[in-house]
Amino acid sequence: MTYEELIQRLDPTVYQNLRRAIELGKWPDGRAVSGEQRRICLEAVIHYEKTHNIPEHERVGYIERQSCGSGKDPGEDTIRIVS
Structure with missing residues (x-):
């Protein structure tokens, strides 16, 4: 069994x-x-998450990036860690 097959068959x-x-x-x-x-x-x-099309916002390590609306540089978004 290949790694891909193992991940495909991995129990939730x-x-x-x-x-x-x-x-x-x-x-x-x-x-x-x-x-x-x-x-x-x-x-x-x-x-597993990629193979089973887990929504991006539910994946391990997901960081939601939102603009704070303060008029600051768009590269300075706030970060909220979702668990």
Whole structure:
């Protein structure tokens, strides 16, 4: 089975567990997630979200950018982190 096939067949519950492990830094049983595990999980979650057409605003790492309307440089948008 290829990586793409594995991600395609990944159960949504497993996806949610991987996403939660990234967010909390620990597995559902309480063990710590290592840096290498976090990197691999993040890669799998990003690939899953792209493959399964998860809306962009629901994806891991999404940052909503809005203009603050203050007349400042458009490059100085406010950032709101959505979890």
